[in-house]
Amino acid sequence: MNTARLPAELVLGTAALNTLAPEEATKLIRSALSVGVGWVDSTTAEACAEPQIAAALPGMKGVRVATKITPIDDRDTGAVRRALIDGIYRSCARLRSDRLDALLLDDTRHLKSHAGVVWHTIKLLRDHGTLYDLGVCVREPNEALAALSDPDIRHIQIAFAPFDRRWRAPAVADALTERPWITVHARAATTPSRIDAARLANLARELGRENAIDLCLAYTRAMDWIGGVIVDVESQAELALTRTLFGRPVLNRDELAAVDKALADVPRIYRIA
Numbered sequence: 001m002n003t004a005r006l007p008a009e010l011v012l013g014t015a016a017l018n019t020l021a022p023e024e025a026t027k028l029i030r031s032a033l034s035v036g037v038g039w040v041d042s043t044t045a046e047a048c049a050e051p052q053i054a055a056a057l058p059g060m061k062g063v064r065v066a067t068k069i070t071p072i073d074d075r076d077t078g079a080v081r082r083a084l085i086d087g088i089y090r091s092c093a094r095l096r097s098d099r100l101d102a103l104l105l106d107d108t109r110h111l112k113s114h115a116g117v118v119w120h121t122i123k124l125l126r127d128h129g130t131l132y133d134l135g136v137c138v139r140e141p142n143e144a145l146a147a148l149s150d151p152d153i154r155h156i157q158i159a160f161a162p163f164d165r166r167w168r169a170p171a172v173a174d175a176l177t178e179r180p181w182i183t184v185h186a187r188a189a190t191t192p193s194r195i196d197a198a199r200l201a202n203l204a205r206e207l208g209r210e211n212a213i214d215l216c217l218a219y220t221r222a223m224d225w226i227g228g229v230i231v232d233v234e235s236q237a238e239l240a241l242t243r244t245l246f247g248r249p250v251l252n253r254d255e256l257a258a259v260d261k262a263l264a265d266v267p268r269i270y271r272i273a
Contacts, residue, residue, distance in 0.1 A: 007246075008226045008228050010243065011041055012040045012230075013187070017052065026055040029049070040063065042066065044068070050094035054096045065101050066101065067091050068103075068104045068105075069087060077115060081121050084121055098129075102132060102183070103126075103131045104155060108137075108143045110136075134152050137159070138156060141169065144158060154183065155184075156185070158184065161188075162188060177224060183227055185230055203259065206258075206262075207259070
C-alpha cells in the first residue's frame, strides 16, 4: 500500500444536522472545523445545512465543501438545465460564495443523460468560474472505473460497503491509486447490516478494536486510495467519539488479511442496506 496517502481523514457529513436548531448546527460544524476537519459534505437540496456551514466558515482556512446536486428526475431537458443552474447559484448564495469548491452529480447516468446537457451545463459553469472541481457519486466499482475515464472528473464519492472485496480488486484500487489528483471520499456504512453483529463484535475484539464501528472505520480508512471518510454527526458527543476513532491506527496488511480470512464466506458482492 502507498502509506503516504494514509490514513483517510474525517469528512464532516451534514445530512443529520437539519434535526438541530440552526445555532446548534453552526456550533457543531465550527467545532469540527476548529479541530482540523478540512472537508464538509453538503447538498443543493432545500433541506440542507448550507446556511449553517456558511455561518461557521469565517476565520477557518483551507476548508472546502463538496456539494451534491439533488436527484434529477425531470425528463424535460430545458427544465432540468434551468433547475440545475438555479440550484447551483442558490447553493452559492447560501454558502456566501461566488464559487462552489466541488459539485458532484448524484448518479453516473447523468454524465450522458438528457443528450449530455447536464454534464455540458456543469462544465460550462466550471469554465465560467462558478465551479472548481467536478465529480460524481458512484455506487459500484464499475461506475467508478467508468467515471475515471472522463478527464473532467476530479472528485468521486463512493458508497463504500466495508468488507466488500470488489473494491480491493487490483483493477479498481490501482486505477484510483494511480490518479492522486482525484479526490476520493467514501460514504461508508459504519456497520454492514448484512453481516451478523455478534460476529463483527468478536472480530473487532480479536483485532484489538474498540467495537465493530471502530473495526469498520479502520478497514475503510486503510484503503490507501480513499482520501476521506464521510461521517454524519448530530451532536458534540458524536463528534468527539468520531475524532477519537479517527485518531486510532488503521488496519495493517496482516490485519486486513485476517479480516478477509474471517469473512471469507461472506458474499463478495453486497451493497449498503
